[in-house]
Amino acid sequence: MDDFVLRALAAGCGIALMAGPLGSFVVWRRMAYFGDTLAHSALLGVALGFLLGVNPLIGVMGVCVALALALVGLQRHRALASDTLLGILSHASLSLGLVAIAFLETLRVDLISYLFGDILSVTPGDLAWIYGGGAVALGGLVLLWRRLLAVTVDEDLARVEGMPVEALRLAFMLLIALVIAAAMKIVGILLITSLLIIPAAAARRFARTPEAMAVLASIFGMVAVLGGLLASLNWDLPGGPSVVVAAAALFLASAVVPVRS
């Protein structure tokens, strides 16, 4: 197999590995739309990264955090429902990103590859980012696992038990931002959320514990990456979308497989 295919596989599997447990949390906490909003803001992060002369991944992280904080602040006012606020932030930040990139005339950005990913052009440097970021994200998740679960089950109970609920929420958003920054190049910002939630949703019926669901979601994600990439190579299809289609097919299959209750 060619090097670029192996790199694509390694990158995809790395993303799937960290997307499994984090995506499970996104599903448990009903934050799919929130993940989407963060992902949409990533383009603005890329533009800001170029503008400030820092690594675009740093820019993405920064914008994600700013967005998460803005959302928390807006939610406190309770003037508008969360989904309305998310809709506003999501599309405003995506459009702002597109405008900013158009504004940076000197910058030649392959917009399509940012929006939909370009898994076959992964460089060894990208791989380092993915596995480095992945190790940090998974390490953080293991460290916070029990407390994050507690906050997911009931924030009030967690608060009464003395857990730093706000800090845990922020840490979780940071972990999501890390995945988005790392996965952006693989599936693109418009499709990242699907890699978080589809494998986790497919894993739900087969899992009896949170950990089993997380691990199974990682495995399903890697199967989808493998299947999507093979299809992409065989029939000359776009890589990122093929992976997502494979994941969706896996989800459909998982829904009809009988499970002993």
Next chain:
Amino acid sequence: MSIQHAVAAPSPAIPPLVEAKGLTVRLGGRVILDHVDLQVRPGEIVTLIGPNGAGKTTLVRAVLGLVRASAGAVERRKGLRIGYMPQRLTVDATLPLTVRRFLALWRPVTAARVEAALEEAGVAHLAGSPVQNVSGGELQRVLLARALLGDPELLVLDEPDQAVDVHGQAELFERIETLRRSRGCGVLLVSHDLHTVMARTDRVLCLNRHVCCHGTPEDVRRHPEYRALFGGHADALAVYVHHHDHAHAANGTVVSGHDGDCCHG
């Protein structure tokens, strides 16, 4: 019975576990609580009663530190361990979580202690069930077991009688009574069941945004504001309370300061 009570009876000299002083809470421009005073001492059961919308749950949440005071303050004893049993709990169906795991989430705890807590609560058979499938009454037991796993000094129960039938209620209050005696923890509970409240409580605080009246159950029962709030139900209690008067006779000291708080608003 009365001797055991005398032993467990809290003295005003013991500093309270938690104390609200002139607590006022405004939410969205509305006054939910207006200058409320409340104390819970070790070993005493304090019950909040009041009509719907009286602010009972808000007061509980303020005691727990979940709602900020707009004026006044809530003082908790330093490092106070609180066991909180909420009215209800909804866990998202997508989260695969057994009752056993649910109990272990809140602090580092050995598997043996979790099993013992389930056994003690009489729900050992549910250990492996998804927490979402547990019935209302069983969930109450699980939630109480969870609260007790932290070895609380103050137990806070929000309408523990809501999801349980009459038999379950009696059993639950029996357990609370036992816990108070064996562990010496203070208990703050919200209830809408006047009968049970009056029979099992050291002090009652009747709330209708402000404190209408407070004191021993029999004091509160005689209070005009209480009678105005609960009307016919208040009379229905008269027969029942007789037995209770006797049991709590040793407890009179707790009522001090009661008169000053009454009859405003």
